[in-house]
Amino acid sequence: MSDLKSFASDNNSGTHPAIMEAVVKANEGHLKSYGDDEISIRTDEAFKEFFGSQARIHYVTTGTAANVLGIRAVTHTYNSVICAAQAHINNDECGAPEAFGGIKLVPVPSKDGKLTPGMIAPYLGHIGFVHASQPKVISITQPTEVGKLYSLKEIEDIVEFAHDRDLLVHLDGARMANACAALNCSFFDMTTALDVDLISFGGTKNGCMMGEAVIFLNPDIGEGFNYLRKQAMQLVSKMRFVSAQLERYLADDLWLTNARQANAMAKRLADKAGAINGVEIIGSVDCNAIFAHIPPKATDTLLEKYYFYVWDEHNHTVRWMTSWATTENMVDEFVEDLRKAVKAVS
Numbered sequence: 076m077s078d079l080k081s082f083a084s085d086n087n088s089g090t091h092p093a094i095m096e097a098v099v100k101a102n103e104g105h106l107k108s109y110g111d112d113e114i115s116i117r118t119d120e121a122f123k124e125f126f127g128s129q130a131r132i133h134y135v136t137t138g139t140a141a142n143v144l145g146i147r148a149v150t151h152t153y154n155s156v157i158c159a160a161q162a163h164i165n166n167d168e169c170g171a172p173e174a175f176g177g178i179k180l181v182p183v184p185s186k187d188g189k190l191t192p193g194m195i196a197p198y199l200g201h202i203g204f205v206h207a208s209q210p211k212v213i214s215i216t217q218p219t220e221v222g223k224l225y226s227l228k229e230i231e232d233i234v235e236f237a238h239d240r241d242l243l244v245h246l247d248g249a250r251m252a253n254a255c256a257a258l259n260c261s262f263f264d265m266t267t268a269l270d271v272d273l274i275s276f277g278g279t280k281n282g283c284m285m286g287e288a289v290i291f292l293n294p295d296i297g298e299g300f301n302y303l304r305k306q307a308m309q310l311v312s313k314m315r316f317v318s319a320q321l322e323r324y325l326a327d328d329l330w331l332t333n334a335r336q337a338n339a340m341a342k343r344l345a346d347k348a349g350a351i352n353g354v355e356i357i358g359s360v361d362c363n364a365i366f367a368h369i370p371p372k373a374t375d376t377l378l379e380k381y382y383f384y385v386w387d388e389h390n391h392t393v394r395w396m397t398s399w400a401t402t403e404n405m406v407d408e409f410v411e412d413l414r415k416a417v418k419a420v421s
């Protein structure tokens with residue numbers, strides 16, 4: 076077993092044992108391929124219970140694929156997509172939206188990765204002007220890349236603003252389970268009920284092995300997605316192994332249990348670390364990401380034993396992240412080592 080002690084990313088956690096079991100179970104016998112198998116069909120139905128019967132669900136293996144293909148399916152090459160500057164599609168997808176999707180992104184400066192109608196409005200001046208790319212999608216991330224939450228009302232306001240202008244709203248939900256757990260609401264409340272048009276639904280960070288989905292909620296969009304996914308090499312032949320993960324993820328509130336654990340461990344870490352002299356927790360801890368200022372020498376000491384990101388070298392900001400697999404003991408041991416490391420340099 077690896078002895079890496081990670082507070083770097085929820086991606087560093089393994090697969091939840093119940094999901095692993097579901098994958099092993101899915102290994103029995105011959106089943107149809109490319110999503111025509113009974114597990115994928117059952118999983119589609121399970122998703123519809125959460126998102127409504129009009130939802131159309133398409134499984135992919137990465138969140139980047141979900142974002143790029145979902146947005147590609149609803150845009151022409153002359154369209155643009157408005158997102159926060161911090162958005163994963165803008166910063167962390169190696170130009171895939173541009174290279175594979177032909178998607179022009181319009182990044183909007185934001186403090187916390189969130190957008191508001193007021194922030195978006197100045198970027199819509201060229202609607203109808205033939206020389207300018209035409210805005211088509213507003214993409215928001217919930218929770219944002221810096222761990223902040225939109226309230227349901229804030230999402231609703233963006234959707235209303237978008238629809239009034241014939242724009243669509245895409246929600247990057249790589250961690251939407253953490254958001255729903257924190258806001259104490261359902262997936263339906265956060266998306267379908269607010270008229271969000273399409274979602275990148277993430278399971279990987281919260282216990283799946285590699286389970287993501289593009290979900291179209293608006294019945295008028297997403298035509299031809301199946302062909303697009305195949306073109307983009309994301310039509311998995313043995314799809315049952317992807318859908319089996321998500322079927323188990325949705326069952327028995329596993330998604331919620333896992334997300335609650337990740338969020339609770341972040342809160343525990345922030346509360347305990349924040350009480351140490353010389354450690355400053357930056358802003359609110361809404362879900363499972365924590366940003367903190369700690370002395371750089373303490374960072375060096377901690378990095379000898381733990382793995383986490385130095386987010387901004389210049390102002391000594393680090394990011395710690397918890398996951399479904401983070402335990403109280405792990406947090407407490409980390410905080411104790413943090414306390415010693417900070418004391419040694421102060």
Ligand SMILES: Cc1ncc(COP(=O)(O)O)c(C=O)c1O
Nearest residue numbers: 137138139140163216220247249
């Ligand atoms: C906000 C957000 N969207 C999407 C993704 C999905 O990325 P990947 O392609 O690595 O699964 C991530 C992963 O870090 C993310 O943080």
